[in-house]
Amino acid sequence: MRPISRRLALQLGGLGLLSAAVGGAGVTWTRDGLLVPRAGEQLAEPETMRSEDGLLRVRLAAAEGALTIGGRRANAYGYNGTLPGPTLRLRPGDRLQVELVNRLESPTNLHVHGLRVSPADNGDNVFVSVQPGQTFAYDYRLPEDHPPGVYWYHPHRHPLVADQVFGGLYGAIVVEDPDELPVSRERVLVVSDITLDAAGRVRPPSRTARMMGREGELVLVNGQARPMFTARPGERERWRIVNACAARYVRLRLDGQQLDLLGIDSGRYAEPRRVEEIVLATGNRADLLVTATEGTSTLEALGVDRGGMFGIGGLRGGSVSGDVGPLATLRVTGAAVPELPAVPVLPQSPDLRAAELAAHRRLVFGMGMGMGGGMGRGGATFTIDGAQFDRDRVDQTVALGTVEEWTMVNPTPMDHPFHLHVWPMQIVAEAGRAVNDVRRQDVVNVPARSEVTVRIAFEEFAGRTVYHCHILDHEDDGMMAVLEAR
Ligand code: CU
Ligand code: CU
């Protein structure tokens, strides 16, 4: 075999073809000192753990060690030795008990992102800190009317969240429908990103990357690089897509196939909506129906302009959340299957636009260059209402059983995806214009120099929890605050 020139290697690497070209020789070529993954393997899914008789008990051990990423041996974080961790499947009304074992060298904890469960005690309590070598027993009780949908889990130990999630700690949670939808199969697709050096170790982000929100060079589906999978013509698949990236937004397309969106986060639409593409901010999930048409289609992640500063970022000025290209390949082949029954229409979910409001709050995001003592590790300060996170300060107190309207004002030049724990938000206005359908999400993107208004029904759960920017570097740098419901 003729040696490959550096120039050709760079070209092939840029095209994502390098590992295919040299795969037979078993050589790990590197581009800019980065690991080149083995692409095109058969899609694998994380192990599934399912509740039985209303209970799911799992042990999740967070550890750093050898695992497989993009078909290569790497050294990163994982739950139970895999990236992503196991998929937890629950039903409304279930109890979930997680024994979290911390085998990391830093403290950690667990957040069940999007689940409507208590934030107190050993529930979804982000103030818990599990020290290295220690174990913590979480106990979550899902209400009987918990919305079905796709959720996820990840660490939430301030201020280590970006390092731990980017390093590999995340997994999917599915809350099943009371009646299964007529589909041929379901797939869980966890999209994440990471940067690995040639030896397969996680490369720490630069100061600038922290300020913008770190984005990995490798964008993975279920820990794999451009995996391949197949379906037969006419089959209807239900894809549960999680954007587990620490900061990256993705715009997903699957040209040549029919896409019907069931909902984003926990907000199922009454009827599926035909779409061409889906934009997921970090933390968002999509519940998507794919009706297979003969041919080969590429799941692509295209760029999203989430702003920038000082000429960094934005689709014109830089590479922040730019085009990734192919994420996976779907080959539709074989004999067509008989047509499936239509997806039943859901009874309309509650619409908070008609609700009586107990309060209106304005939250103002801020961002500046290291003024005063609160310099973030990225060289910038990130604030909500002029303050950085303080776990001992309660920023908002809400009355249980009321509905409030919140306007998030973002005067900064970057988008910030706003996440509230426990209670979903219904988007009622964007940039001052009313939204005229029901959209319920737990991560709501607030575009640069714009604002978004949501309504929240503070039901059921007393206690203290948080709201924050889901660009995890911003959260770690202080763009988070405390809410108490009582
Ligand atoms: Cu999250
Ligand atoms: Cu942010």
Ligand code: CU
């Ligand atoms: Cu959070």
